[in-house]
Amino acid sequence: MSDLILPDYRVQTDAVRNRFARIKKRPVTMEVKGVSKYFSSKHGTITALKDINLTIHKREFVCVIGPSGCGKSTLIRIMAGLEQASEGEVRLDGKAVDKPGPERGMVFQGYTLFPWLSVKQNIMFGLRESGYNKGSAEAEARQWIELIGLSRFENSYPHQLSGGMKQRVAIARALANKPKVLLMDEPFGALDAQTRSKMQSHLMEIWKNIDVTVFFITHDLDEAIYLADRILVLKSNPGEVQEIIEVPIPQPRHPDQFLTAEFLATKKHLEQLIHPANQDDDEDHLNLIRMVPVNDDVGSVF
């Protein structure tokens, strides 16, 4: 990678620049204003998040990456209303968020399907809560099941499904409530590489066709670049915004773009942000490994 001559990640083609201009003209869906979060522990106060500011426009796809412990999960939980910010506030369509609600659908890494409900009943759950009668909720759920391609499994229980299928049901369950924002906390983190890339295309397809804004946490750089319009990069201790990157890759996205110059340029920049070049700790360990005696017929693997 280091030998390649890559453009600067900030260089955008006209098409991409125009698209961002159009996005910025759209109404603001969600606003994070000066959000900080402190946890008090025996050893004093820990600052999990410090003064986070972010404006998300309608139907934008925003990814968040950052090293573990940078507070990305705390941020999404505050946006969902599952936790309260110590300072600042989150606004949805101008109204402050104070508790969880169906207009902010959430998809968790651990699927969190209700194990006692079938696929269909899981998707019907939110619909029934929002006052649909049984018949119309069922009809609506069927449509979602068809959309996620699980018609054969509508009466199966979650334990009978694979991880990818479960997460598709979880996404459909959240989207059935017609949320304004879909919050996704490392939703594909537990899936194998192949299923994950299928799920990514699947999610893109849904996002293209449904009026929803997506806020997506991941630790996978490729995933972030492939999916996002903009990437929010957090750093840890304390969790602060390091940079907000406009991804210079034209939409609609396609897996071929993984090897384009813009993609690699963005990835290189993200790598530098997430893994800065001081690897002294690792050097020590590698030196120790060299001291381990090797009794092997093959002298060197190189």
Next chain:
Amino acid sequence: MSLFSVNKPLNPRSRKTVTICSFILPILLWCVVSYVPFIWHPMVEITQPGSVSYFRENMLVDKVLFKTESINAAEKGTELPAGIPANPVYLPAPHEVVKAFYASFTTPPTRSSELWLHESLWSSLQVIFYGFLLSSIIGIPLGILAGTYDFFSRLFEPFIEFFRYLPAPAFGALAVAILGIYQAPKIAIIFIGTFFQQVLIVANTTRKLDPALLEAGQTLGAGNRSMLFRIVLPGILPDLYRDTRILLGWAWTYLIVAELIGTSSGITWFITQQARYKNFDNVFAAIIIIGILGLTIDLLLAWLGRRFFPWQNTN
């Protein structure tokens, strides 16, 4: 050795065999102790009293005593007593218990005021049923409330935590004073024995429900009421059912105490009565009946549980 691999299930055939062995082995041990004369048998059953004045036929005497009397008789040159090795009266042989098992259902009670065995059993089952039902009707909702809302947890649990250390049998006299001498105080003892444990265990089970499910429910728009009835309750149901099965076992233990309070009745009355007459074969038969009843009810509940909760993929 495939029979001893850590954390690996046995193949179905060995599993069945081992399960059967779990019953066969204790029975086999019992048979060996009962039927092999040189194992244990510390007594001698007299078949021929001989010249020993206080020996009677079918009398059980200590082995040592029998030996001394035989030596005495031999020295005096009088007729020798004869006998066969026997176990004490409190360890009847399997075949005697089997006979007693059959006979206990077919022989009428010695006095007309007394109950048949099956009537005693029925009375015991009723005491357990009502005691346990009453405890569950109050205890399960309280436990779920305490497990769901911190408010109720603080309100109920400290006192219950204290109360559960008070032994249920200690309330026997009080229960009789308040509730009379018949079934009511017995039901009360079963209630006291199970209720306090039940609240705490159910509260704990409720607290163990995956909090992510509650959060998922909240983000799907579930209100307080829905959270309780559409998530907490169905979410804990299989564990609640399992808890109830375990607690039912406890209720059986308290039954024995409960039935000694006020007028003796039920299976415990039968057992104490038979022990008083030294009919230990009947005592064993009755104990085995309790075991069989308990196991049958538990297996039935386990089987029903699998039908009730098809979403659980555990076997």
